[in-house]
Amino acid sequence: xxxxxxxxxxxxxxxxxxxxxxxxxxxxxxxxxxxxxxxxxxxxxxxxxxxxxxxxxxxxxxxxxxxxxxxxxxxxxxxxxxxxxxxxxxxxxxxxxxxxxxxxxxxxxxxxxxxxxxxxxxxxxxxxxxxxxxxxxxxxxxxxxxxxxxxxxxxxxxxxxxxxxxxxxxxxxxxxxxxxxxxxxxxxxxxxxxxxxxxxxxx
Amino acid sequence: xxxxxxxxxxxxxxxxxxxxxxxxxxxxxxxxxxxxxxxxxxxxxxxxxxxxxxxxxxxxxxxxxxxxxxxxxxxxxxxxxxxxxxxxxxxxxxxxxxxxxxxxxxxxxxxxxxxxxxxxxxxxxxxxxxxxxxxxxxxxxxxxxxxxxxxxxxxxxxxxxxxxxxxxxxxxxxxxxxxxxxxxxxxxxxxxxxxxxxxxxxx
DNA sequence: CTACATCTATACCAATCGGTACACATCCCG
DNA sequence: CGGGATGTGTACCGATTGGTATAGATGTAG
Numbered sequence: 164x165x166x167x168x169x170x171x172x173x174x175x176x177x178x179x180x181x182x183x184x185x186x187x188x189x190x191x192x193x194x195x196x197x198x199x200x201x202x203x204x205x206x207x208x209x210x211x212x213x214x215x216x217x218x219x220x221x222x223x224x225x226x227x228x229x230x231x232x233x234x235x236x237x238x239x240x241x242x243x244x245x246x247x248x249x250x251x252x253x254x255x256x257x258x259x260x261x262x263x264x265x266x267x268x269x270x271x272x273x274x275x276x277x278x279x280x281x282x283x284x285x286x287x288x289x290x291x292x293x294x295x296x297x298x299x300x301x302x303x304x305x306x307x308x309x310x311x312x313x314x315x316x317x318x319x320x321x322x323x324x325x326x327x328x329x330x331x332x333x334x335x336x337x338x339x340x341x342x343x344x345x346x347x348x349x350x351x352x353x354x355x356x357x358x359x360x361x362x363x364x365x366x
Numbered sequence: 367x368x369x370x371x372x373x374x375x376x377x378x379x380x381x382x383x384x385x386x387x388x389x390x391x392x393x394x395x396x397x398x399x400x401x402x403x404x405x406x407x408x409x410x411x412x413x414x415x416x417x418x419x420x421x422x423x424x425x426x427x428x429x430x431x432x433x434x435x436x437x438x439x440x441x442x443x444x445x446x447x448x449x450x451x452x453x454x455x456x457x458x459x460x461x462x463x464x465x466x467x468x469x470x471x472x473x474x475x476x477x478x479x480x481x482x483x484x485x486x487x488x489x490x491x492x493x494x495x496x497x498x499x500x501x502x503x504x505x506x507x508x509x510x511x512x513x514x515x516x517x518x519x520x521x522x523x524x525x526x527x528x529x530x531x532x533x534x535x536x537x538x539x540x541x542x543x544x545x546x547x548x549x550x551x552x553x554x555x556x557x558x559x560x561x562x563x564x565x566x567x568x569x
Numbered sequence: 570c571t572a573c574a575t576c577t578a579t580a581c582c583a584a585t586c587g588g589t590a591c592a593c594a595t596c597c598c599g
Numbered sequence: 600c601g602g603g604a605t606g607t608g609t610a611c612c613g614a615t616t617g618g619t620a621t622a623g624a625t626g627t628a629g
Contacts, residue, residue, distance in 0.1 A: 174605025175595040198401045199488035202587055212608060214589075219606095223587065274486070282547055283482045285402035287587095296548045330545070330554060331561040338541030342533070344485055345499045351533060358534040362564035377575025378625040405617055417619075418577060426617065490617095 181219060182233075184209045188220075189230035194272035197227055197281040197291045227280075227291055234276055235298060241265065242305060251313025252363055255332055258306070259359065262336050263352035266343035274344035277302075278337055303333040323364045335359040384422060385436075387412045391423075392433035397475035400430055400484040400494045430483075430494055437479055438501060444468065445508060454516025455566055458535055461509070462562065465539050466555035469546035477547030480505075481540055506536040526567045538562040 187209050191200050202223060206213055220226040245258035266274055277299050281292040307329035313319035339352050390412050394403050405426060409416055423429040448461035469477055480502050484495040510532035516522040542555050 173597055174603080175607075177606065194486060195488050196401070196486040198399070199486060199491065201488065201585080203585080204488070213587090214609095215607060217588070278544055279486045282485055282544065283397060283399040283402060283477070285398050285404065285407070288402065299544075299548060327557050327561065330550075331558050334541035334545050334558045335538060335562075336541070337544040338537035338539070341481055341485065341502075341540040341544065342537050345502060347533075354530050355534050355537045358530065358565050359538075359562070360565075361567075362561050364564075376627055377573080378577075378627095380576065404615080406615080415578060416617090417579095420618070421576070 177215075177219070179209070179211055179215070184211060184216075184219070185230050185233055188226055189234055189276070190272055192227055192230055192280055193234070193274075193276040196279055198284055198288050224291060228294065231276065231280070231294070231298070238265065242302075246305075246309045250316075250318040251310045252318065252360075254309050254313070255306070255363075256356075256360055259332065259336060259339075259356035260353055263339060263349060263356050266340055267347075267349040267352060273346065275337075275340035278340040279344050299333070299337070303329055306333060320364055320366055328364070331362065332359065380418075380422070382412070382414055382418070387414060387419075387422070388433050388436055391429055392437055392479070393475055395430055395433055395483055396437070396477075396479040399482055401487055401491050427494060431497065434479065434483070434497070434501070441468065445505070449508075449512045453519075453521040454513045455521065455563070457512050457516070458509070458566075459559075459563055462535065462539060462542075462559035463556055466542060466552060466559050469543055470550075470552040470555060476549070478540075478543035481543040482547050502536070502540070506532055509536060523567050523569055531567070534565065535562065 188205055191204055191208055195204070202213065202216075205223075205226070206216060209216065211219075216226070220229055241261045242258065245254045245261060248254040248257050262275075277295045280295050281288050282295075284292045307326050310319060310323075310325040310328055314321065314323065314325055319325070335355070339347075339355055342355070343352060391408055394407055394411055398407070405416065405419075408426075408429070409419060412419065414422075419429070423432055444464045445461065448457045448464060451457040451460050465478075480498045483498050484491050485498075487495045510529050513522055513526075513528040513531055517524065517526065517528055522528070538558070542550075542558055545558070546555060
């Protein structure tokens with residue numbers, strides 16, 4: 164058996180930066196959706212020709228998944244920051260306002276790729292559609308657990324149904340993504356987020 | 367110049383019902399989105415071959431628009447019913463609960479075609495994307511005007527920003543569409559709707 | 570019946586889709 | 600200088616895309 168520290172640099176080196184290429188692919192999928200982005204769009208925008216793209220990332224579907232991973236990874240710090248707040252309500256407020264910002268970043272596509280990447284699709288894109296649905300469900304589940312933690316710690320009233328509350332705020336954040344994709348401003352979204360918080364259950 | 371009451375029945379009659387074909391097309395676009403629905407999907411599902419479809423409805427884009435018109439027309443009665451309620455708050459409540467039902471009809475695709483028909487897209491579908499955005503904006507505008515009416519009539523506090531409130535509830539309804547497309551139940555959506563109403567501005 | 574208008578069916582179009590074969594270029598190792 | 604491993608570029612693949620030409624089928628009008 165050969166050593167696992169395989170030769171790092173053998174053969175002709177890559178002519179492009181893998182991470183930057185992934186970022187560009189992410190932006191394309193984000194702005195046009197999975198089905199709306201063609202291989203020609205990708206090769207043109209990444210400045211890479213087709214065989215290089217396939218050698219580096221596999222097929223279109225696996226390229227999307229790799230780009231999506233980067234996207235989700237960046238959002239994890241937002242969730243972590245938010246959930247570190249002392250109360251569930253503060254966590255939700257931080258999360259929603261943070262999402263309002265993330266969905267209206269100046270030089271990035273507007274909205275959220277987990278919503279607009281493949282909300283519905285034809286049969287070919289069904290696996291991607293399912294993957295995105297699973298990511299959204301994971302976010303909702305994480306939020307629910309944070310609210311349940313608040314309930315255990317006493318800052319959320321005992322009578323509250325945490326699953327319902329998590330679903331409500333998740334729904335608001337997904338609606339914000341639709342609004343962002345349609346051109347709503349960051350301030351618009353932040354107002355929506357703050358209004359939604361008025362529904363927080365009173366003590 | 368020939369009389370405008372053109373011969374109604376001359377030549378070989380149609381072998382299919384136009385309205386039923388439009389309904390089937392609507393369901394396809396609704397479930398798979400504009401880009402995710404191919405001409406082959408359509409001809410197969412409608413039981414019509416290609417030239418007949420083009421003769422009756424024009425190209426794919428105009429077929430989508432005709433199907434969309436039927437969809438929107440059906441929702442107009444919901445909006446009318448809701449807006450006839452005596453107060454703005456009752457109107458919004460009726461509207462949101464009605465949308466929860468409309469997005470989870472038993473034998474229909476889940477969600478809302480104005481959201482999932484083409485939330486984002488490639489360049490070809492940009493006109494459809496814009497059309498759907500315009501329809502969503504029209505719904506938000508109508509809701510805003512109903513809330514403003516409530517403000518004039520005194521059932522909405524004078525300090526309330528009606529545009530903000532309309533945007534908030536529109537955002538909730540669009541988030542509900544995302545949830546519905548992902549498989550949320552009617553009861554789930556109704557609970558979300560009722561929770562969102564807790565944010566209604568107190569008198 | 571014939572003449573005409575309309576719809577249907579088959580078969581096709583150029584363009585694009587996602588994906589790949591293959592020759593060549595460029596690196597490290599010896 | 601090879602030799603082997605890897606990446607790049609061109610040119611291509613079969614399948615599918617949206618859309619149409621054309622011939623035949625089926626109706627009304629005279």
